[in-house]
Amino acid sequence: MRVSATTPKDEHMPFETILFDIADSVATLTLNRPDKLNAFTAGMHVELREAMDRVRQTKGVRVLLITGAGRGFCAGQDLSERAVAEGRAPVDFGSTLEANYNPLIRGLRELPFPVICAVNGVAAGAGCNLALAGDIVLAARSASFIQAFSRIGLIPDAGGTWILPRTVGLARAMALAMLADKVSAEQAQASGMIWKCVDDAQLATEAQQLCRMLAQGPTKAYGLMKQALYASSENGLAEQLALEARLQRDAGKSHDFQEGVMAFLEKRPAKFTGA
Numbered sequence: 124m125r126v127s128a129t130t131p132k133d134e135h136m137p138f139e140t141i142l143f144d145i146a147d148s149v150a151t152l153t154l155n156r157p158d159k160l161n162a163f164t165a166g167m168h169v170e171l172r173e174a175m176d177r178v179r180q181t182k183g184v185r186v187l188l189i190t191g192a193g194r195g196f197c198a199g200q201d202l203s204e205r206a207v208a209e210g211r212a213p214v215d216f217g218s219t220l221e222a223n224y225n226p227l228i229r230g231l232r233e234l235p236f237p238v239i240c241a242v243n244g245v246a247a248g249a250g251c252n253l254a255l256a257g258d259i260v261l262a263a264r265s266a267s268f269i270q271a272f273s274r275i276g277l278i279p280d281a282g283g284t285w286i287l288p289r290t291v292g293l294a295r296a297m298a299l300a301m302l303a304d305k306v307s308a309e310q311a312q313a314s315g316m317i318w319k320c321v322d323d324a325q326l327a328t329e330a331q332q333l334c335r336m337l338a339q340g341p342t343k344a345y346g347l348m349k350q351a352l353y354a355s356s357e358n359g360l361a362e363q364l365a366l367e368a369r370l371q372r373d374a375g376k377s378h379d380f381q382e383g384v385m386a387f388l389e390k391r392p393a394k395f396t397g398a
C-alpha cells in the first residue's frame with residue numbers, strides 16, 4: 124500500500140515543508156526545509172498536524188519513521204519567523220508550544236506503535252527534543268544534539284526537560300541545558316540519550332530495516348510496552364506491577380500472543396498481524 128502526500132484542502136497538492144509517505148505499514152515523515160536545516164515554521168506545524176492525523180487514521184500503519192532532508196535533522200524553531208523574531212514585542216511562546224509542539228510530542232507518545240527517529244544531521248533546540256521523542260532513536264555518526272535554548276535565553280521545550288533527566292540523568296541534563304554543548308552521536312549513544320549511532324552511509328538502510336522488522340512485529344504489544352515504560356518513571360513499584368498486570372492481560376488476549384506461542388511450539392517464525 125502506498126499513500127501519496129496530500130493536504131486536506133487539495134487531495135493532489137503535495138506538502139511544502141515535509142515529505143510524507145506510507146508504504147508496507149511504515150509511515151515516513153521527512154522534514155523538508157534543507158536550506159534552513161529543517162527548522163520549524165508555522166506552515167510546517169500545520170503540515171505536521173495533517174501528517175499526524177493521517178498516521179493515526181490510515182488503517183494498517185504499524186511504524187512511524189521521522190527523519191530530515193539534507194545535512195540536518197531539525198534546527199528547532201525557525202528564528203527568522205516574524206512571530207519569533209519580534210520576540211521583543213509580547214509574543215506568547217507558551218501559546219506557541221501549546222498549539223504546536225506539545226500536541227506533536229504528546230501525539231508521538233500516544234501512537235500505539237513504535238516511532239523511530241533517524242537523526243541524519245544536527246538536531247538543535249526543539250528539533251533535538253523532537254528527535255529524542257522517538258521510541259527508538261538512531262543517529263548518523265556525524266549527527267549531533269544541541270539543547271540550543273540557553274544560547275537565546277530560553278529553556279528546553281518540546282519535552283526536553285522531561286526526557287533528558289530520564290535518559291541521561293539530572294546532572295547531565297542540567298549541564299546540557301545550561302551549557303548548550305554539542306553532543307556527538309557517539310556521546311549520545313554512550314550516555315543513553317539515544318539507542319545507537321551508525322555510519323552515515325548506513326543510516327537510511329538501517330532505519331528502513333528496523334522499521335520493516337518492527338512493522339512485522341507484535342504491534343499491540345509494542346503499544347502496551349510504550350504505555351508501561353513511559354508510565355514507569357511516574358509510578359512506584361506497586362503501581363507499576365499493577366500496570367504490568369493490566370497491560371499483560373490485554374497482551375495475553377491478542378492474536379499475536381497465540382500466534383507467537385504456536386510458532387514457538389511448531390518451531391517456525393511467527394507471523395504477527397499486529398492484532
Ligand code: LHQ
Pocket residue numbers: 158159160162198199200201202203207216219220245247248249250269271272274275277280
Ligand atoms: C536557521 C535555524 C533556525 C532559522 C539554522 N532558524 N534559520 C523557540 C521559540 C518559540 C517558541 C517555542 O520554542 C522554541 C524552541 C526552539 O527550538 S528554540 C531553539 C531554536 N534553534 C536554535 O537556536 C538553533 C539555531 N541554529 C544553530 O545554532 C545552527 O544553525 C546549528 C548549530 C543548528 C547548525 O550550525 P551550522 O551547521 O553551522 O549551520 P548554519 O548555522 O550555517 O545554518 C544553515 C542555514 O540554516 C543558515 O541559513 P543561511 O541562509 O545563512 O544559509 C541558518 O541561518 C539556517 N538556520 N537554524 N533555527
